[in-house]
Structure formats: C-alpha cells, structure tokens
Amino acid sequence: MLIPFNKYHGTGNDFIMIDNRELRLELKQSQISQLCNRRFGIGADGLILLQVQNEVVEMVYYNADGAPSSMCGNGGRCFVTFCQKLEVLSENGEFLAVDGMHPFKMVDGLVSLKMGDVSAIETINDAVYMDTGSPHYVTMVEDVLEIDLINDARKVRYNNRFSAEGTNVNFVEIMDGVTHIRTYERGVEDETLSCGTGATACAIAMHSLGEVSELEVPVKVLGGKLIISFKPNADGSYTDIWLTGPTTTVFAGETELPA
Amino acid sequence: MLIPFNKYHGTGNDFIMIDNRELRLELKQSQISQLCNRRFGIGADGLILLQVQNEVVEMVYYNADGAPSSMCGNGGRCFVTFCQKLEVLSENGEFLAVDGMHPFKMVDGLVSLKMGDVSAIETINDAVYMDTGSPHYVTMVEDVLEIDLINDARKVRYNNRFSAEGTNVNFVEIMDGVTHIRTYERGVEDETLSCGTGATACAIAMHSLGEVSELEVPVKVLGGKLIISFKPNADGSYTDIWLTGPTTTVFAGETELPA
Known part of the structure; x- marks a missing residue:
C-alpha cells in the first residue's frame, strides 16, 4: 500500500x-x-x-x-x-x-498556536515543574550550550519521582536578554532541536521566577527562535498562552x- | 526549483x-x-x-x-x-x-558490486590498513558490540598518521564463525549502520590474518548482512573482489x- x-x-x-x-x-x-x-x-x-x-x-x-x-x-x-x-x-x-x-x-x-492553560507551577528544589500539554521540568544553568545535557537530564527523567511516567527536562540560561533553552524529550529519550511545549514551559518558568518581566518572551532553541506570550493571573496560573514560530x-x- | x-x-x-x-x-x-x-x-x-x-x-x-x-x-x-x-x-x-x-x-x-583490487595491505602495530576504494583501518577487538566506538575510533582517525586525510576505522570480532564489524566513517565523523568498503576491508583483513579461510565471507554489520568474495594472490594482493547485499x-x- x-x-x-x-x-x-x-x-x-x-x-x-x-x-x-x-x-x-x-x-x-x-x-x-x-x-x-x-x-x-x-x-x-x-x-x-x-x-x-x-x-x-x-x-x-x-x-x-x-x-x-x-x-x-x-x-x-x-x-x-x-x-x-x-x-x-x-x-x-x-x-x-x-x-x-x-x-x-x-x-x-x-503560525501562532494557543496552548492549554497552566493552572499550577510546582517548585522542586531550585527547579520548577508544570504541564503545558506535556510535563516539563525547568532548571536554570550556566553555560547552557556547554552542559552535558543527556547525562544531566537523565538524572531527572529517571529519578524516583519521574521514572515511571517520564518527564521532559529543560535547561535555561538568559544571555544578553535572550532566553536560551535546550530540551531533553521523553519518548525520543534524547535532545531535540526544538520542543514547543518545552519553550512554553521555560518562558512561563522565567516569568514566574521573576527572571523576565515581559508578557511576550523570545526563546532561542537549537533549531531557531520561538515566541511565547501569556497572561499571568493573581492565583499563580497562566492563561491565554500562545506559541509562535515558523x-x-x-x-x-x-x-x-x-x- | x-x-x-x-x-x-x-x-x-x-x-x-x-x-x-x-x-x-x-x-x-x-x-x-x-x-x-x-x-x-x-x-x-x-x-x-x-x-x-x-x-x-x-x-x-x-x-x-x-x-x-x-x-x-x-x-x-x-x-x-x-x-x-x-x-x-x-x-x-x-x-x-x-x-x-x-x-x-x-x-x-x-546486488553484487565489483570493487577495486587491493594491491597492498599494510600492518600498523596489530592493525591492518588498506584501500578498498576508501582507506580503512581494521583492528580485532573483544566485545565489539560493547566498545566505546566513537572514542576508540577517533584516537586513530585523528592521530599523526591520519589526521590530515582521515581514515575510516573498523573494529572486528569473529563470533560463532560470523565476522561482526562496526565502522566509524570519516566525512560522516560518526558510526554508520553499514559501510560497504569497510565490510570489504574487514573480510580481506580477516583472510590476510588467517582468521577466516573461506573466499566468501559473510559480514554482520549493525544494519544487516553483507557478503564479500575475493581471490587472494601469491603476491599478497586481492583481486576479483565482490560486495553483495540487499x-x-x-x-x-x-x-x-x-x-
């Protein structure tokens, strides 16, 4: 066929x-x-x-x-x-x-795509965890382009909390005002050049941590640039979330x- | 266009x-x-x-x-x-x-393809080196499926002898009478699932070292099986070389x- x-x-x-x-x-x-x-x-x-x-x-x-x-x-x-x-x-x-x-x-x-609302952001040690349609763990690091991503990500993805269901793992560094991220994806079980729900989670994480103040955050992924916009609410939730890119x-x- | x-x-x-x-x-x-x-x-x-x-x-x-x-x-x-x-x-x-x-x-x-003659086989320490249309360095190892292939191959590919022109690097183990090989390819600068000139070099190397006596050698590569046949000559050269596979x-x- x-x-x-x-x-x-x-x-x-x-x-x-x-x-x-x-x-x-x-x-x-x-x-x-x-x-x-x-x-x-x-x-x-x-x-x-x-x-x-x-x-x-x-x-x-x-x-x-x-x-x-x-x-x-x-x-x-x-x-x-x-x-x-x-x-x-x-x-x-x-x-x-x-x-x-x-x-x-x-x-x-x-193309701009409206993503599901983020109702809760959990703090795990110095990382944050949320569901943007897929589960994402987000940590800030130094030298994001140089880290040993696979090994660092697997320590999270296969720990007691996440090993059964899995989680995607993101590393973020803000350089010259631009949010740079790298993402390990479960299912692929490897780094990918870009992950839309991961970029969304990273932008919201940076806003929730006070690292960025804009409501429209450009995010640099290995494969290009995405823009995430959102509305933060008084109860800590995020709504009206849009993911934009080529x-x-x-x-x-x-x-x-x-x- | x-x-x-x-x-x-x-x-x-x-x-x-x-x-x-x-x-x-x-x-x-x-x-x-x-x-x-x-x-x-x-x-x-x-x-x-x-x-x-x-x-x-x-x-x-x-x-x-x-x-x-x-x-x-x-x-x-x-x-x-x-x-x-x-x-x-x-x-x-x-x-x-x-x-x-x-x-x-x-x-x-x-499909069977006639490959160029191999006129000379060089011995380098316990490895052999020949040109089967592309240059190939062949070493026998234990546990070929478990070796740290990229690092082991790069020690050869980037040594003083080969760094400028590059060489492909093959590792061979004969298990239960079958010649298993893995190949690092220059240009790709990574392991590939199969390399035809590499499989050819490995079969001839095993014959020249006395490890196999047949003139038609099945070679197991990561991506499947190839068969190499040849005619050894008194002067150490190999002619009438054919590479066969799907x-x-x-x-x-x-x-x-x-x-």
Missing part, C-alpha cells in the same frame, strides 16, 4: 504528516516507529495523522517510538500549515488535539507502508 | 538518489549538506547523482557534509537498483565511479532545492 505523506519541521522539530481524512489508515506502533526511523524509514521526531470526525479537525500525534503522545506544540504549528495547504483549515480557526481544542492564527507567515515544508513523498 | 529524488538504503546506509541525466543540477556543497541534514532536510549518509556522459553511466557521490568523496560500496549497490528501475542499466553491466569502472550483477534480488527503496519524493 503506497502512502502519500509530507515532511515538515518547525525550528528543527520534524514530523511526517499524513492526510487520513478517509480513515483508511490504522497504523501499528511498529509501523510508526519504522516510518520515523532515520536510517530505515522516512525519519522524524513524530508522526501526525490529519483526521476529521463530526466536522472537527483532529491532530493525532505519535512519538518517534510509535506510542501516542501528549501535546506537541511544534507538531501542532506544522499541522496548521499542512491543513491550510489542503484547504481543510483557513488562516484562523481551531483543531482538536489530545489535550483539547487549540485555536490558531497565522500572522506574517508565522514552519517549513521540506518535501512531499510516497512510501510503502511497512509490514 | 522542485527536485524529484528517491531515498534508498543498503543495510542501513542511506542515500538520496537524483536522476541528473539532463545535467540540469549543479549542486553547491551547502545545498548537499542541507539536503542530507536529518532534521532540516531529507536526511541521508550521502547524496548520489546519476549522470551519463558519452554513453557511460556515472555515479557521482557526495558525503553528507557535501564534499565529493571516495568510493561508497553500499551507495554503489543502491545506485544499481535505482538505474535498473529507470531502465538505464539492466541486471548485469558496469558503471563509472570516482575510483574507476564497477561491474555489477543482480542475483536472487541481491538494497531497499524507502520512498520517492520532491523537494525544493535549498538556496
């Missing part, structure tokens, strides 16, 4: 995008991990199916390991561009993801579905 | 293949490295152009870093399958690569040429 697909990336976070509006595809976990394999398959951080049920446009997201995953911000932004090209969505609208409906808008060629169509292709 | 391409792999060694018979493409090094980038581009160990000049079919091979490279055995085997699909070559024939003409044949779905078409695509 020959499957048409498109390959997208958002600041270096890359995705296989498949139009499944006819609901022909029922992918097994092993097929998804094979398609996402960077040597034997197409290669990607994740795979996204476009589905429509009862006129609701739905993004069905899987990690590279083939398991259904929590919300992916960059995946959602790429999904918007994919749906616009197919004329399934226009420049403003909303779609359904695993954590609920996501309004979006396209402004000046950048999306890139890399190629269109057709592949045989793996056995 | 929209470029059609095909993606192949040979035992996990993967290539972007482009039909350039009309000689429309003149790729810059930066464009090739962008196309081979696994996050921002298509992603591959190398890029191969099919060209035909004066009725001679030519494989033009570039490493993932965008530089023209020495011979690539798995790339050559994938090139044969690509050319057969385009009906540019049949099931037997030959093509031109950077190190000369390469006869090939397809038997039982596997090739896989992964997908067909179209991409914009990067700026």
